[in-house]
Amino acid sequence: MRARNLAVVLGTIHRSGPHTRAALAERTGLTKTTVSSLVSDLLEAGVVTESGTVRAGERGRPGVALSLSGHRVATLGLEINIDYLAACVVDLTRTVRLRRTRPADNRNSDPAEILRRLRDLVKETTAEAEESGLRVIGAALAVPGTVAGGVLRNAPHLGWRDVRVADLADLPVAIDNEANLAALGELWFGSRATDFLYVSGEIGVGAGLVVGGELFRGTFGLAGELGHVVVVPDGPACRCGGRGCLEVYAGQDALLGDLGSVAELAARLESGDRRALEAAERAGHALGVALTSAVQLLDPGRIVLGGVFGPLFPWLEGPVGDGLATRLRQLRGTPPPLVVSGIGADAAVLGAAGLVIQQIIAEPARVLGL
Amino acid sequence: MRARNLAVVLGTIHRSGPHTRAALAERTGLTKTTVSSLVSDLLEAGVVTESGTVRAGERGRPGVALSLSGHRVATLGLEINIDYLAACVVDLTRTVRLRRTRPADNRNSDPAEILRRLRDLVKETTAEAEESGLRVIGAALAVPGTVAGGVLRNAPHLGWRDVRVADLADLPVAIDNEANLAALGELWFGSRATDFLYVSGEIGVGAGLVVGGELFRGTFGLAGELGHVVVVPDGPACRCGGRGCLEVYAGQDALLGDLGSVAELAARLESGDRRALEAAERAGHALGVALTSAVQLLDPGRIVLGGVFGPLFPWLEGPVGDGLATRLRQLRGTPPPLVVSGIGADAAVLGAAGLVIQQIIAEPARVLGL
Structure with missing residues (x-):
């Protein structure tokens, strides 16, 4: 129940912008005490931030506004393309904080070798994100092939079959088809x-x-x-x-x-x-x-x-x-x-990062360990 | 709120079979008083019936079981095919109560003429249903063409464009593409x-x-x-x-x-x-x-x-x-x-009747005027 309420509160802020605690209580039907307790967990986890004051209605004194925080938590989008490896770090406000692309020739390649290079790219980008104060808490990987049950089933141009990439980094890594993630990139960033x-x-x-x-x-x-x-x-x-x-x-x-x-x-x-x-x-x-x-x-x-x-x-x-x-x-x-x-070659890697943001918004308790 | 609770109670009986009032209260989280009041509306509308007794749990005395009623309310499926007109009457338990087919040659036909014949078929089948005690409370029509906004947009084989059939009978009539309804027929009756x-x-x-x-x-x-x-x-x-x-x-x-x-x-x-x-x-x-x-x-x-x-x-x-x-x-x-x-040529007309049943289950207050 608490997990569900955390999602309701975070989802309300995500969909409808900054809210005071009082406005959140009114909108969600939760008590003010419950909202305050949920908000303090979300503040501590770094996914919301107090940002100035807003008036909840015509009357009453202004309250402190709670918004999604772009400063502490971020997600990592990854892509294995035939011609390159790519990574991007996106904060919870869907601002792209950094992008890196490594040209490569991944045709008929050795999965172990490519995944090793991708792991290096992950280390590098998460380290760089940490330098600017962002903790990367999840990643998703776009691949040019069919995916089922979290496994890359068949990527004919890579020459890969049945490759598992869940243990790519010290992060949970989702995996999805590049066209699916590019469509989500277009939806969220296009x-x-x-x-x-x-x-x-x-x-x-x-x-x-x-x-x-x-x-x-x-x-x-x-x-x-x-x-x-x-x-x-x-x-x-x-x-x-x-x-x-x-x-x-x-x-x-x-x-x-x-x-x-x-x-x-x-x-x-x-x-x-x-x-x-x-x-x-x-x-x-x-x-x-x-x-x-x-x-x-x-x-x-x-x-x-x-x-x-x-x-x-x-x-x-x-x-x-x-x-x-x-x-x-x-x-x-x-x-x-x-x-x-309008978003060019970055669509898939942006969609991958956006997918993890969507998971955080939908299930903050599970993803953030609250 | 009452409309939503009617749907919750009817939906529970529909999905999970006979329930006592006590079991419904337990399952839906509504009070026994509220459940009793909702149930008496549903009984009066003829969509549920009291059918024997069941034990709600291990302990306690047996209660009266409420099931969907197959005896008072029915829906009408209709189809304009290129080669025939068809109608079927289905009760709320998804039992087919009667079917009628009229061979026809509807190619490049006059919509007014065909709709007149369909109206006759509607009168005949609803009258026949009434003789066996069934009140037909809604209909849906399958057509071989594209449908948007409740209008048949284009049925190339009929030679019809932009035909409105909402006023087909003294009944609300939904309209949908025959393949869509046949797929639903396969889902519900196949x-x-x-x-x-x-x-x-x-x-x-x-x-x-x-x-x-x-x-x-x-x-x-x-x-x-x-x-x-x-x-x-x-x-x-x-x-x-x-x-x-x-x-x-x-x-x-x-x-x-x-x-x-x-x-x-x-x-x-x-x-x-x-x-x-x-x-x-x-x-x-x-x-x-x-x-x-x-x-x-x-x-x-x-x-x-x-x-x-x-x-x-x-x-x-x-x-x-x-x-x-x-x-x-x-x-x-x-x-x-x-x-x-497995259901042959009847798929679309069955799906049409089933669609109206689904509407009754989803929105009993609106469809039944409760």
Whole structure:
């Protein structure tokens, strides 16, 4: 009961901003004595702070306002991408306090070796956060593969199967698919829209559906595998064992061909290079087909293109938008708006840090050991 | 507050079976006086009944058990199919009390004319229900098209757009897509599994995803349009304005060709007719492709083939199952089990009646005017 009340009080401050103890009591229906006792635990744990005074209503004297504290507790977002390792530290007010990226080539890599490097990155970033007075109390890791039961089941581009990362650091580490976490990153750190399909363009292509501010995960947490939606049933073989999947046409490898980077591709597209334009056109066409199927099945409020599709948006918008309009117009009127993500490559690592913040808000007693 | 407590008491009896007043008080945390008063309202409204005695615990004298009443209140499920109109009356214990089907050809029909016939069917079935002592207090209608804001937006096979049916009878009538309601029919009247994708094979093909016993509706209630998932991007034109949609290959028209009925097709398949076998093979292959995309995006617990796919299951199971296994094995291990619906063509009309029962259980005060 106390655990539940701690969550009610912290959740009220989180959702509705600074409150006095009296206002918290009025809003939650708890007694003032109970609220005061809960608040002193939350103050001690460093998750709320007393910040100036507010008037609780028209009458009465002003009280001390309690807000989420951005100064003492933080969470760590981590990402194993095919091309890099990333970490970020976010405080409870969702302010990003630091980010670190280490370029890497993680294709067909040894999990033990990569996890060792990630552990070094964790040590470094948590130490740096501690220097500025922030205690990192939890972490989540974004991985480019399917996750079930806290285990990375299959990351075809990493070449990893059934890898457990729970013991990554001296911290509890949650693990989730990068597209799921990127969708949550877009929700919490991006446009603040609450209904969208986030499309993550990386070496692999994934998606995360958010409906009414909640991530849709499916039955086993495996929903949103947009990269393996079938575009051409007898198309080229895909790494997943299928044929003609979206990834074969619109994954980063297909887009780049023999080019070295997305920046290089964007430069070629800017200069009107024919092969680059054809690759973007082909990817855009395939994305339009796969997203048509996704809209028919998932019914998203809008479509947000992220990851490498962000910098390539000017060349993808036309073919993707045309495909959606042609195929969806009659049954749905206008297709869902197609927009570019505002948070770029950081979406997944931010979503990972945000996931831990959400856990603290939802279950402060458990996460903080109160 | 009283409205909420009525729902708590009725919901407890619905979920956990017969209870004495004392057991209800203990379970809900309400006082015995409050429970007695709520129960007498529910008794008067005819939704619960006193049925024998039960012992509330180890000690104490037995009390009168309160159960859902199957004798006084009922709901009406309705369906406008392309080939028929249907109605069923279901009592609160989810026992089907009567069913009526009127063959019809509703293709490109006049909504006013069809709604007039449906109104006759409503009058007839409610009168018949009343003769056996059942008062029909609400109805829901399944339609083969998209529904938003209580309006049938677009039913391409009926040729209807923006048709309002709220004033169908002297009853409140909810309206929903037939595949959504068929999925709920499967949930409440079928195998009782709580995680599945119900695939409705009719003139159109639709689907309803159930996760943890809840129907997934998407952002605007338009999720699950499996029939317009793209199978071949440059395939034949579909009625929806797209090309190569599943419906073009696996809708009832594509399956039947110039045959007159599904029964005739099944007979031809039994006898090894080459053209019939080819049509089933083609439909099964297309279903395998579209369901692969659906599994990748929706992550269902199992796949239930219903509607006309039911009688054709023996010929579809092979090609659909092979397609799923080949394309999904590597990323997911085993694909979701593929099974046939046990409730046949009645799924949607049963789900419609069940939807109203669910509304009564969830909001008895509003629906019953208590």
